[in-house]
Amino acid sequence: MEEFLMNRTERIERVLRRMAAERIDTLIAFSNAKHHLARTNLAAHLMGYRALGESALVLRGDGSQRLIVTPAYDVERAALRRPELPLTAGDDLAAALAALLRQRSPGRMATTGLGAMPHDLAVRLLDIVGKDALAFDAAVNEVTAPKTDEEIANARKAVAIAEQTHEHMLAYARAGMRECDLAVEMNLYSKGLGANDSFLMLSGGPHQQGVGASSNRPLERGDVIIAESTPAYDGQFGQICRSASVGAPSDVLAEKYALLVRAMAAGIKTVRPGVKVSEVAGAVDAVLIDAGYEEKYNHPPYMNRRGHGMGAGSIAPGDIAVENQTILEEDMVFVVHPNQYLPETGYLLCGEPVRVTASGYESLSRKWAELGVVGA
Known part of the structure; x- marks a missing residue:
């Protein structure tokens, strides 16, 4: 049986230790109910629950917790997902929080996620917690960066869905099909495999400046389809990035794609505990520089970043960048x-x-990227 460093209990215990060190009596983690691949939602990260509406986890220094959910009817779903958590349901988060804090003095307070709440609600919440409440986002993110065993298992399932969806795309796509129709088919296919969400970026063309929104342009022979496939399984996203030629690829395309695979491999093989993220990005860049691409190609507009963390919840370790x-x-x-x-x-x-494993890395995908080919 695989050993993991963290489960949800340990995640909360790490936060409690940090609260004690900072003399925080009550932490209120707010969620705006936006659960995104590349944006942090520390409330969802701590509670292990992705609410339908604005919500809050109230964590006391003694370890007691209470989850406030809105709208009120979401309490049934919350009770099924987090049966061990005491729940408060309502249609007004600020009013429910104020009532809860009146029942027991919160002492010195800290918050996460307050700045991401809708403006009018944030003003009311700030009035409740007070301007002296400490912003604790960075501290919580720092001590809870590793995924739990559940999140890792869900990431594996999400990646498996992405790989199966890509294989379906290779069999389904053809010249004459509109990009948007292919994108719809891929999203529906991933949902059919169990994805509860699917963030897909897909476009095609003979010489693209970047990946964009899928258009109604028909695919043509000689195009390259580029796709970031990012399904979520039980709220945890997993991503693969793939390219496929419509018809047989040119020798140049095959050569340059093999170069990117080598660059990716160099970055991945750098991964292990104690390594800086900048070293992973630098290993990718070095392969391209050695291939004759000057330093400017390692910066926008030629690229954006060399990877990123995967939410929803925490997106640690952040962008893979130098x-x-x-x-x-x-x-x-x-x-x-x-x-x-x-x-x-x-x-x-x-x-x-x-x-990241104890001695290096584990690839979550079954098969690394290779240049695909779809029918012309």
């Missing part, structure tokens, strides 16, 4: 993708998700 000095920890999960514009081919996508 500026990011975050130290990798065991059980962090992220995608390494040297997605890149090359002058000979246009923009190409190539990326794999990994988990």
Whole structure:
């Protein structure tokens, strides 16, 4: 049986230890109910529940917890998902929080997620917690970066769905099909495999400047389809990045895609606990520089980042970029993708998700990226 560093109990205990160190009596983690691949939602991260409406987890220094959910009818779903948590249901988060804090003095308070709440609601919540409440987002993110065993298992399932959806795309796509119709088919297919959400970026063309929204343009022979496939399983996202030629690829396209695969492999093979994120990104960049692409190609507009963490919840370790000095920890999960514009081919996508293990990395995908081919 695989050993993991963290479950939800340990995640809460880490936060409690940090609260004690900072002399915080009550932490209120707010959720705006927006659960996104690349945005932090620490309330969902702590409670293990993705509410339908604005919600809050109230965590006391003695370890007691209470989840406030809106709208009121979401309490039934919350009770099924988090049966061990005391629940308060209502249609007005601010009013419910104020009533709860009147029942027992909160002492010194800290918050997470307050700045992401809708403005009018945030004003009311700030009036309740007071302007002296400490913003605790960075502290909580720092001590809870590793995924739990449940989240890792769900990430594996999400990645498996992404891979199966990509295989379906290779069999289904053809010249004459509109990009948007292919995107709809892929989203529906991933949902049929069990994805509860699907964030897909897909476009096609003979020489693309980047991946964009799927249009009504028909695919043509000689196009390259580029796709970031990011389904979520039980709220945890997993991503793969793939490219496929419509018809047989040119020798140049095959050569340049193989270059990006080598760059990706160099970055992934750098992954282990104690390594800085900047070193992973630097390993990717080095392969491209060695291949003759000058330094400018390692910056926008030719690329954006060399990967990123995967929500929903925490997106640690953040963007895989040379500026990011975050130290990798065991059980962090992220995608390494040297997605890149090359002058000979246009923009190409190539990326794999990994988990940091005690001695290195685990690839969450069954098979690494290779240039696909669809019928012309």
